[in-house]
Amino acid sequence: MFVLRQCLTLGTKSSVRNFAAATNLVNVKINEDTGVVIMELNKPPVNSLNYELLEAMHRTLVKLENERCSGMILTSSSPNTFSAGLDLLEMYKPTVDKARKFWGMLQNTWIKLYSAPYPTVAAINGHSPAGGCLLAMSCEYRIMVPKKKIGLNETQLGIVAPQWFQDCMKNIIGSRQAEKALIAGTLFSSEEAAKIGLIDELATDKEDLMKKAHDFMDEQLGLPPLARSTVKIGFRKDTLNRLINSREVDTKYFIDFIFQPKVQESLEMYLQALKKK
Ligand SMILES: CCCCC/C=C\CCCC/C=C/C(=O)SCCNC(=O)CCNC(=O)[C@H](O)C(C)(C)COP(=O)(O)OP(=O)(O)OC[C@H]1O[C@@H](n2cnc3c(N)ncnc32)[C@H](O)[C@@H]1OP(=O)(O)O
Numbered sequence: 001m002f003v004l005r006q007c008l009t010l011g012t013k014s015s016v017r018n019f020a021a022a023t024n025l026v027n028v029k030i031n032e033d034t035g036v037v038i039m040e041l042n043k044p045p046v047n048s049l050n051y052e053l054l055e056a057m058h059r060t061l062v063k064l065e066n067e068r069c070s071g072m073i074l075t076s077s078s079p080n081t082f083s084a085g086l087d088l089l090e091m092y093k094p095t096v097d098k099a100r101k102f103w104g105m106l107q108n109t110w111i112k113l114y115s116a117p118y119p120t121v122a123a124i125n126g127h128s129p130a131g132g133c134l135l136a137m138s139c140e141y142r143i144m145v146p147k148k149k150i151g152l153n154e155t156q157l158g159i160v161a162p163q164w165f166q167d168c169m170k171n172i173i174g175s176r177q178a179e180k181a182l183i184a185g186t187l188f189s190s191e192e193a194a195k196i197g198l199i200d201e202l203a204t205d206k207e208d209l210m211k212k213a214h215d216f217m218d219e220q221l222g223l224p225p226l227a228r229s230t231v232k233i234g235f236r237k238d239t240l241n242r243l244i245n246s247r248e249v250d251t252k253y254f255i256d257f258i259f260q261p262k263v264q265e266s267l268e269m270y271l272q273a274l275k276k277k
Helices: 002-010 051-064 096-114 131-138 163-173 175-184 190-196 206-221 225-244 247-258 261-276
Strands: 016-018 026-031 036-041 071-076 120-124 141-144 149-151
Touching: 026 051, 036 051, 036 206, 051 096, 071 206, 096 131, 096 225, 096 247, 120 131, 120 206, 131 141, 131 149, 131 163, 141 190, 141 206, 149 190, 163 175, 163 225, 225 247, 247 261
Parallel strands: 036 071, 071 120, 120 141
Antiparallel strands: 016 026, 026 036
16 A cells, blocks of 8 residues: 555556546545545635635535545645634624524534544644634544644634534543633644644654655555444544534524624734734
8 A cells, every 4th residue: 555655646657636626725636546535725825714615625525425535634735724713704794694604514514524434634734723623623633744733722712612613622632631721722832732632643744744644544444444434433423413413503602602792893803913913
């Protein structure tokens, strides 16, 4: 498997196909020999998750269900950022309909990613705050380049990480560590994240990141897929069902919360601070 992959990366045999996507917000490549897919988020400058990007991800994940996808590596085309999290403009003074549609697509995308039967790896090649951290945590394995930031920092912005974001973190680093990190809205350095298990491996650089992602994938492809995915879904089903059974309530929390004047004020101030940087 390793030799085959080396041949492919060196270009001696090209069996990598671009996956026809309706937009260029995600670049998707499938290796036709191994079935491994690389999904690269491509919404410059920071892959903020707006409706359109989430929809492109969701559509790709649905399409992969009908392809011979054996595994997926999620990464980003941005030089510095994996994903800046939810697009703050989707939450700042939206209409109720727009906010509802946006939240529904976030839920759809997360459910697909979290429940994907094939192995999923986040190759975190840059900062990954809030919703970016959620995407990474929804994969099975996380590898990150040094000296970047990751975490659920919502509290620091005057907003609240929804229950399912919190559950994902709890499932990875345990209840006590998650409670502390969520209350404080901690953004961990890559190195700190590796220490507490929020990420599984530190890479030395971007090349090493992709090598390590493929190494993990190779290991997983050696396992019987049905047994593998049954165990995975067994571990994830309570977290998934908690959202699936309360999607409407979760949406109502979101809408009620973001339309509060104080929350809108916090968002406005934060957006201004980001622009001034
Ligand atoms: C009781 C129950 C409650 C239920 C639910 C209630 C509430 C809902 C909460 C929902 C959960 C929210 C999750 C989120 O994900 S919120 C988003 C959090 N994201 C962040 O805090 C990250 C903000 N961005 C940054 O820190 C940095 O941009 C960076 C990612 C570290 C990258 O830095 P750098 O390379 O220096 O880029 P710039 O900062 O210069 O940014 C470039 C341009 O991009 C704009 N930007 C950045 N992030 C966002 C974003 N998240 N949304 C929209 N736009 C963003 C930034 O303003 C710059 O724009 P400009 O070029 O026009 O100036």
